[in-house]
Amino acid sequence: MNYIDLFAGAGGLSEGFVQNGFTPIAHVEMDMHASRTLQTRIAYHYLKRIGKGDIYRQYLCQEITREQLDSYIPDELKQSILNIEISDHTIEDIFNRIDQNLIKLGFSSVDFLIGGPPCQAYSLVGRARDPYGKENDPRNYLYRQYVKFLSYYQPKVFVFENVPGILTAGKGQLFQDVTGYMNEAGYQVEAKILNAADFGVLQNRKRVILIGWRKDLTFTYPNFKVVEHSYLVEDLLKDLPALKAGEKIMIGNYRHEYPDYLKEYDIRNEEDLLTQHISRNVNGRDREIYHLAIQEWNRNQKRIRYNQLPDNLITHRNVESFLDRFKVVCGDLAHSHTLVAHISKDGHYYIHPDEKQIRSISVREAARIQSFPDNYFFEGHRTAVFTQIGNAVPPIMAKSIAKSLKEQFLKLTESQYLEV
Structure with a gap:
């Protein structure tokens, strides 16, 4: 199972997928510091997997340099972090770089696309400060770049995360446009407002989690059970x-x-x-x-x-x-x-x-x-x-989402194999 993470940030959503055994093909993130964080996390998982976690500890303790840490990491992993802005001017280059890494990692297709565009333009506070409701904010249209990845790679499933304000921005028209473009790209979509607190995170944090699957596949939105606990902050x-x-x-x-x-x-x-x-x-x-x-x-x-x-x-x-x-x-x-x-x-x-x-x-x-x-x-x-x-997306929440999608995805894959 593999995935591409767009607008990856520090990797909270990605972490949930890695912890469920998914292989990242690429993380695309324009912020330099967040991209470095992603590189460091890639190094952690790789070194842990090959039994050399002590090297990561040496880096944390500043006993080795960043260059020395990177020297232990295979090129295809380092090249999976794309520190670049997604735009009309860069998207072809991004496709080319991801295509190359897809081949190096031995995959012929993309299973999952995850991530969500920056959410400030959709936030209620952001719109309250803008008399025009941020209708001309270019960040409102980054979802179109996301859809271009759907059209190009045709992943089997995608996860699109954002703030609840995306549902009401532009009197609801923006979200209709988002789902409309995804439908045109060949996907059935469903969105729900989920609270990280219901997954065991000790924080009230509501987010829209939109899940889509190719129309040729039998898939449903997972039924997430609320986690009960007695823990305190x-x-x-x-x-x-x-x-x-x-x-x-x-x-x-x-x-x-x-x-x-x-x-x-x-x-x-x-x-x-x-x-x-x-x-x-x-x-x-x-x-x-x-x-x-x-x-x-x-x-x-x-x-x-x-x-x-x-x-x-x-x-x-x-x-x-x-x-x-x-x-x-x-x-x-x-x-x-x-x-x-x-x-x-x-x-x-x-x-x-x-x-x-x-x-x-x-x-x-x-x-x-x-x-x-x-x-x-x-x-x-x-x-x-x-x-x-x-x-960030809380990793515990992301882990539960990835786990539910993985279970359904494996059943889907098994049934397709039996049919063949």
């Missing part, structure tokens, strides 16, 4: 060392606690190193606000409102809207609120619940909320890394 945080605002642990050790959630969902394993436990600085005024917000939640289970702050802490003229601009990631709840890419700009919406630390969540804590395993290393500076994490 604090299970993601309590084994990590305490940090002060601005402190960081690039390579370090965990606390002794090993929460069951981390074991059950393979977020932390015995051989893992703690990496990228990096917190951002907090100025004096924001520190006071953070402290009040933490106290208000931990003692009263209430969110602090901006217009409730002492006068000396209010600096914005607007005290009538966006009143929840300071928000605690509540450790005593079953799910965090949605993690988004804005965390790269400030941490006000993601305050750590520990009153002794008074900071926003670290890079590693954000990655855990998104369900990335601790052995997932993100390349780039802190802002770039937060952006990658905030934009």
Whole structure:
């Protein structure tokens, strides 16, 4: 089983497919830092598969260089990461490069196409700030590039992920156009809003998951069962060392606690190193606000409102809207609120619940909320890394989706073989 990942980001969706035994033919991603992250993850999986995981650890510990790490990786794997923007000007070159890698990997056709165009243009917040509803935003039309891949490679199944706002953008016309183009390309499609929390992710995160299959195949949208559990968000945080605002642990050790959630969902394993436990600085005024917000939640289970702050802490003229601009990631709840890419700009919406630390969540804590395993290393500076994490599909959710599709795909393949 193989797949191509478009608009791949840091690889959250791809991770779910790799963990189910799929082979990536190509990841296409225009962001340089995200592409480097994908390269690092490809190296991790390859080295683990051939029993040389110690080389990956050496890289994390900065005992070997990036060039030395890359020297262990076969060319066809390194060449599967295409750091290039998908556009009318580049698509032929992308097709050619993927075609070459398809041959090198020994495949004659593509089984799955996955990924989703950047979603900012479809977001409700994005449209609220644009009086024209972003109708002229070129990102609204990237789905047409996605459809070109469907037409060219004719994969058996595809997974198209996006924010719920895509359903209502342009009064619903945009989504009708999306599905219309996919139908014309030869695919039956169905879309549902799925919540990552229903898959075992400790985060409320709703996404549109559109699944399509070639019209000549017998396929259905999977029936996903809601995962029941009793875990809390604090299970993601309590084994990590305490940090002060601005402190960081690039390579370090965990606390002794090993929460069951981390074991059950393979977020932390015995051989893992703690990496990228990096917190951002907090100025004096924001520190006071953070402290009040933490106290208000931990003692009263209430969110602090901006217009409730002492006068000396209010600096914005607007005290009538966006009143929840300071928000605690509540450790005593079953799910965090949605993690988004804005965390790269400030941490006000993601305050750590520990009153002794008074900071926003670290890079590693954000990655855990998104369900990335601790052995997932993100390349780039802190802002770039937060952006990658905030934009990602939670790997645990992706793993469940890939597993359900794999089961149906194998049955389909078996029935076709028996018919022959």
